[in-house]
Amino acid sequence: MTTIALGATDIRKSYGPVLANQGISLSVGPGEIHAVVGENGAGKSTLMRVLQGIERPDSGHVTVMDRDVSFGGPADALAEGIGMVHQEFMLAPDLSLLENLVLGDEPVRWGRGALALIDWKSAEAQGRELAERIGIEVDWHRRAGAAPVHIQQFVEIIRLLRRGTRVLILDEPTAVLAPQQVNELFDLVRRIREDGTAILFISHKIGEVMSLADRVTVIRQGKIAFSAAIAETTGEEIASHIVDGAKPVTDEVKRGTPGKAVLEVTGLSAATVEKSHPLYDISFSVHAGEIVGLAGVAGNGQIELMEALSGLRRSIGRVELAGVDLSGLGADRRRAAGIGYVSPDRRQEGLAIEASIEENTIAGSHRSRPISNGLWLERSAMKRVALERLSRLSVKYGALHDRVGSLSGGNQQRVVFAREIAVSPQLLLVSQPTRGVDLNGIAAIHGILRDFRDAGGAVLLVSEELDELQVLSDRIMVMVRGRIVGTLGADADRREIGRLMVMEGAGA
Amino acid sequence: MIEQILASGVVLTTPILLAAIGGLVNRQAGIVNIALEGKMLSGAFVAIVISAATGSWLAATLAAALASTLIGWCFSLTITRLGANMITAGLGLNVLAAGAIGFLMSYAYGSSGTLRLPDVALLPHVFPQSVESVPLVGQLLANLDPLTILAVVAIAVLPFLLSATRFGLWIRATGNAAPVMRSVGLKPKLLQEASTAFAGFFAGLAGAQLALASIGIFNEGLTAGRGFIALAAFYFGRDRPWQTAAACLLFGLLDAAQIRMQTVGLPPRLIGALPYLMVLVALVVSQMRSLRRTQ
Numbered sequence: 001m002t003t004i005a006l007g008a009t010d011i012r013k014s015y016g017p018v019l020a021n022q023g024i025s026l027s028v029g030p031g032e033i034h035a036v037v038g039e040n041g042a043g044k045s046t047l048m049r050v051l052q053g054i055e056r057p058d059s060g061h062v063t064v065m066d067r068d069v070s071f072g073g074p075a076d077a078l079a080e081g082i083g084m085v086h087q088e089f090m091l092a093p094d095l096s097l098l099e100n101l102v103l104g105d106e107p108v109r110w111g112r113g114a115l116a117l118i119d120w121k122s123a124e125a126q127g128r129e130l131a132e133r134i135g136i137e138v139d140w141h142r143r144a145g146a147a148p149v150h151i152q153q154f155v156e157i158i159r160l161l162r163r164g165t166r167v168l169i170l171d172e173p174t175a176v177l178a179p180q181q182v183n184e185l186f187d188l189v190r191r192i193r194e195d196g197t198a199i200l201f202i203s204h205k206i207g208e209v210m211s212l213a214d215r216v217t218v219i220r221q222g223k224i225a226f227s228a229a230i231a232e233t234t235g236e237e238i239a240s241h242i243v244d245g246a247k248p249v250t251d252e253v254k255r256g257t258p259g260k261a262v263l264e265v266t267g268l269s270a271a272t273v274e275k276s277h278p279l280y281d282i283s284f285s286v287h288a289g290e291i292v293g294l295a296g297v298a299g300n301g302q303i304e305l306m307e308a309l310s311g312l313r314r315s316i317g318r319v320e321l322a323g324v325d326l327s328g329l330g331a332d333r334r335r336a337a338g339i340g341y342v343s344p345d346r347r348q349e350g351l352a353i354e355a356s357i358e359e360n361t362i363a364g365s366h367r368s369r370p371i372s373n374g375l376w377l378e379r380s381a382m383k384r385v386a387l388e389r390l391s392r393l394s395v396k397y398g399a400l401h402d403r404v405g406s407l408s409g410g411n412q413q414r415v416v417f418a419r420e421i422a423v424s425p426q427l428l429l430v431s432q433p434t435r436g437v438d439l440n441g442i443a444a445i446h447g448i449l450r451d452f453r454d455a456g457g458a459v460l461l462v463s464e465e466l467d468e469l470q471v472l473s474d475r476i477m478v479m480v481r482g483r484i485v486g487t488l489g490a491d492a493d494r495r496e497i498g499r500l501m502v503m504e505g506a507g508a
Numbered sequence: 509m510i511e512q513i514l515a516s517g518v519v520l521t522t523p524i525l526l527a528a529i530g531g532l533v534n535r536q537a538g539i540v541n542i543a544l545e546g547k548m549l550s551g552a553f554v555a556i557v558i559s560a561a562t563g564s565w566l567a568a569t570l571a572a573a574l575a576s577t578l579i580g581w582c583f584s585l586t587i588t589r590l591g592a593n594m595i596t597a598g599l600g601l602n603v604l605a606a607g608a609i610g611f612l613m614s615y616a617y618g619s620s621g622t623l624r625l626p627d628v629a630l631l632p633h634v635f636p637q638s639v640e641s642v643p644l645v646g647q648l649l650a651n652l653d654p655l656t657i658l659a660v661v662a663i664a665v666l667p668f669l670l671s672a673t674r675f676g677l678w679i680r681a682t683g684n685a686a687p688v689m690r691s692v693g694l695k696p697k698l699l700q701e702a703s704t705a706f707a708g709f710f711a712g713l714a715g716a717q718l719a720l721a722s723i724g725i726f727n728e729g730l731t732a733g734r735g736f737i738a739l740a741a742f743y744f745g746r747d748r749p750w751q752t753a754a755a756c757l758l759f760g761l762l763d764a765a766q767i768r769m770q771t772v773g774l775p776p777r778l779i780g781a782l783p784y785l786m787v788l789v790a791l792v793v794s795q796m797r798s799l800r801r802t803q
Contacts, residue, residue, distance in 0.1 A: 117672050
């Protein structure tokens, strides 16, 4: 009888001076769901990399099925039956789901080696059988990139099970799912548990941990801060251990008092690249002193709508900002008119990650006085403006000329906000503002958004975290397949929001 | 007239098609092979030298293919293992191949530009001369060489190879999402290397065909940009075998027509630019097509 399906004993791992794991021990048994929680940078991902054989620990050892093992690489961990479902799905988007299922372990009809003919019939039979066992339906011939996200996730889980995975590691699996899909996922995970599979569930959502896990371990600053059976603890207790005993900064829900319309969109449509949904006939408005949330399952056109409004994507239809027609204008003209943009992709689009903090803070203002005098940049003015902007949002940094990429996720995002808010826009388009930001950083960013709203600013907010939308927004619009399918008050039941998010037949 | 254009068009299509076959497999694995030109030239040079030395077209063709395979494999290592930029490395290889061949020609044979060797064995004709009496395609059949047949067979087999074999699936997965390959325990770099060696093999065959199809003389300008035309062909055909073959045939026929027109008295240099101009037009058209799809 196996007692430890996957275990870590006194794992230590450091990267230069950073002690990522300082003696972590935890284990998961067959048929058990063990949740691992902690803030970003607490050491969860390092531990997972060790358990998957991607990193070698400096000391300590890994146990699989009650045996000590030493992984030479990820292939060894895979051979031992350890499989991980990543946050970014590991499916090749242009291959079919069936091709993705068998990739790396193809059933063979004839021949051997690389030129062996793949037996697609038996591949499909295997896929169908596995899908049935965990209670889902899959159209195996669909292109993976065109399948809904939760199906992609399920296929990835099926792929691991097919290859004999006995320990399943799920890394923040619910981040991209709608509430109903989360329920489906949890049902599926519970069925897998019944088969005796051990499950490590990485999450930062305490509610999900409480409802799914059998056991929870909190990692803080590279050490185990807390570990208990779910039945013997509470959500509050877990939360307090995540943030070092201190009471976590909680968001006070405070609604705004909307004034006159700032953004008015009428009949906006935009074609998009084939991998997402085109926008179709979108009309809405955002008022001064109001945060409007845009909810939807990832990939239903929310990001595309933000890009269309900011001028980064071509669109037709009418866009007015405080009565001024901006239709057809490019991004620079729209910025000048008073639209600020916080990109969902901080590293590629939100910041010039290799450039300095100073340059990132003043970017966009470098073409006019006082920073530009028409010929060159005034270094002293640049420094003065940057310092002032950074202190306004209390960004923590070493020196102005440090790479912005050297800051933590939360401080990087504050730099983005410092830059966008400094030019006093009337409207902020904000996408995924707290992705990769730790708990206290999240509270600070929420504070920035509320302050902006309370000062009369209008905000359109996209987030995959429904909690975040409900805490911040005054109204929530739901988007499905490039259309807005409903608008609800911020206090609406999240099941109602979830129902709209997975509404079928909303598209053309 | 049509007969002749058809016949010489097919002869001119073959080297482009052979190179494009390798290039499209290579690109499906995620490597844009800009060095087809250099590998074709190396193949042609090796083919002439070995053909003169052994008197066997088969030995010469195999030697050309293997030499280019080796070059292709080494080339891929600079990209996969040393992190070279594939475009820069490819351009570098083209320059290196031309330079090294020029050096070898003057050092070993004391000739510059053109290499004439005695007893070069040319590619045989597959059918007896009597097929020339067949209407329309008679001349084409009479001129048919084994490498053209190989190219056609390869194009016919390729879709099956890519969709039904492990190797094909791995190649497509590598080009589409290399991290996925790694996550399922496969080695995408190895696949990229294999596909580049494959491209080298076919570029070598293309070179051998250029050198041994009719003249049996090596010239530094022998490939005349055909490696790049092949590149354009599989871009235009979006890496799909049949579409790529159609593009190659179009370029080959244009080339043949262009040679005909020169004899009619039109300015030869201007007409000579026609196939390259068509490549440009083809690329613009295909790009516009894909832009329209995304907007």
